[in-house]
Amino acid sequence: MELMTPPTQRDTPRPSGERRGLVIVHTGPGKGKSTAAFGLALRAHGRGKAVKIYQFMKVPTARFGEHRVFSQLGIPIEGLGDGFSWKSRDLAHSAQLALDGWVKAEATIAAGEHFMVVLDEIMYPLRYGWVPLARVLDCLRRRPAGVTVVLTGRHAPEELIELADTVTEMTLIKHHFQAGVPAQRGIED
Template sequence: MDIVAPPAAPGAKATGERRGLVIVHTGHGKGKSTAAFGLALRAHGRGKPVRIYQFMKVPSARFGEHRVFETLGVPIEGLGDGFSWKSRDLEHSAQLARDGWLRAEATIRAGTHFLVVLDEIMYPLRYGWLPLQPVLDALRERPPQVHVVLTGRNAPDELVALADTVTEMAPVKHHHQAGVPAQRGIED
């Protein structure tokens, strides 16, 4: 490990106007949804209205994030029927994604939420279940105070270009490589 000196002064202060941001968490590493949920908790902790849509989770899902957000009064809604390899009818899965997008789009355009999370939206985009252009249009046309976080692997280039902040999670080491299975409270 290299030892470095702590900064002696802060970096340059931003001088632009505050506005809603489009934030993308993508890449093949772990932590995309977790980071988005952290932003949701931060915004909620500041008294800001937050809404979370999960494009691949079923409406009846009861993962750890559902339990805590329900306790806090933050709406979190599963829009899908599980991951594609669990689906019995991919056209039905595609229709759920399209129907879910209409609800998420209405929330974004209404402007009543400070933060809208579109968790795992990259999957229906990449599978062709959901056209990209309406998503890009809604992000461009959203009210200026609305922040939107989008998560999932392989974010389309057009979305990356439109976003204000893009973080790519890159795997360095993962416990699955050592044969360790998913852990409750860590991955669900």
């Protein structure tokens, strides 16, 4: 490791614009996309801001770690799907659940009552064509000025990346799955 000297002056320009709602995308093949979105949700909730989380691939009855803690904290989190496509018994039903879920999320965003709306794993239904990209982009463009929307999932469409204010790509460098270590509660759930 090469040591570096701490900076003594700011190396980025001081922002001069107004505060407003943002479109934030967490994408890429690495771990941490949902975790980063949940961190933002916790940060906003900690400041007394209204937050709503929609999970496009989780079932409504899911009780993963995030569901348990968000329930304790009073942050609404809602599963909209029936699991990942390779677990689905009926892809047409999965597609309908995703579209129905989008209708809920779209209404929440448009209502403007939440400071932040998280659309966790929305990239899957976008990429599968279950939720029309044009409709999502239109909703994001027309959202009330103070609403921040955080979208997660692999393979974010270029049109969404272009529209977003902040895009972070999680890069896979090393993963325990590669060594044969299975998913672990409290880390992957």
